[in-house]
């Protein structure tokens with residue numbers, strides 16, 4: 001009898017894991033569950049906001065991206081029974097031998113959007129509202145850009161966003177951030193380059209700024225600092241999915257405590273956690289490029305137990321986040337083995353600014369659907 005692997009979540013990590021598992025052959029029955037029938041490439045929201053692409057360019061039916069051997073279940077998972085090795089949901093009960101949790105993070109304003117609206121391209125709604133806000137902004141306006149916390153998707157993306165908003169509107173733009181300096185956790189080289197980027201574009205930076213309230217016309221920090229604005233492009237809070245936060249897997253802040261390098265969770269036999277859902281525990285960035293490497297590693301380990309070839313001992317913990325000012329581009333590449341293993345900081349490089357990296361970013365989106373989530377990335 002074949003071993004059943006249930007993959008929860010058809011984002012970057014889940015899709016790559018399911019495809020990789022299916023490539024190992026008939027010893028595994030692979031089921032992928034997602035509430036949506038489509039897979040969305042979230043980095044594309046920025047292009048939508050700047051009017052370079054329609055949302056449809058970054059959406060594909062999951063079925064078209066999945067190996068034909070994977071069974072696709074479209075429905076909401078509502079309960080994890082880790083003792084009974086079962087997932088409950090709108091689709092009924094699904095039993096598993098192995099469970100890969102790739103549910104990402106819940107991104108949004110739990111109490112409703114701030115008075116100025118959700119304008120940040122971390123959601124499609126934010127990107128569309130942001131696009132409309134850009135048409136109203138001009139040189140007399142004050143714009144603030146920043147996250148509500150340090151754990152958010154593709155951390156470098158707020159800096160090029162700020163530069164780009166300044167370039168297209170001429171507005172006064174300030175970045176607020178909990179970090180003391182731009183890209184501070186990624187090392188002195190990337191931090192110095194990002195600091196220069198903002199300075200050259202005339203964008204201000206307010207470090208140590210933990211957003212506590214987004215009031216109408218004023219951003220308030222936890223220490224009481226106030227920054228007036230006409231438009232606020234604030235990255236919404238990223239929270240653990242309620243399915244996990246309300247389950248026995250919930251650790252600090254509701255995020256699961258994930259072991260490295262197994263990606264397992266103590267007391268939850270057969271469960272692996274990858275992607276954005278694992279990032280808080282592993283102290284690594286939220287990046288789809290990292291999620292697909294973690295997916296390959298976890299899939300190979302599951303397949304090895306079912307008679308497949310031995311898996312490698314350590315995962316590739318590499319992530320790439322693109323930055324695009326609209327005129328030139330770069331990307332931050334990090335190896336997160338250090339923080340994940342507790343051995344030290346991430347080893348990161350910010351590539352030089354070169355206009356042809358804008359083309360590389362477009363290729364990144366195309367290859368996402370063609371190869372990256374297909375399970376072939378090691």
Ligand SMILES: Cc1cc2nc3c(=O)[nH]c(=O)nc-3n(C[C@H](O)[C@H](O)[C@H](O)COP(=O)(O)OP(=O)(O)OC[C@H]3O[C@@H](n4cnc5c(N)ncnc54)[C@H](O)[C@@H]3O)c2cc1C
Pocket residue numbers: 008009010011012013014033034035036041042043044045046075076077078102103104105121122123153154157241243274275276277286287288289290291319320321322
């Ligand atoms: C502006 C922006 C720029 C970015 N740029 C980059 C970049 O340059 N490089 C990079 O690597 N990454 C980038 N990212 C980050 C990247 O998109 C995410 O890190 C990646 O999507 C995370 O993958 P994941 O598989 O962990 O989760 P997700 O892709 O979020 O997938 C989670 C899936 O789980 C499903 N799900 C959740 N709960 C349930 C439930 N209860 N029942 C059923 N289904 C459920 C969801 O529908 C979703 O499909 C960017 C993101 C943004 C917003």
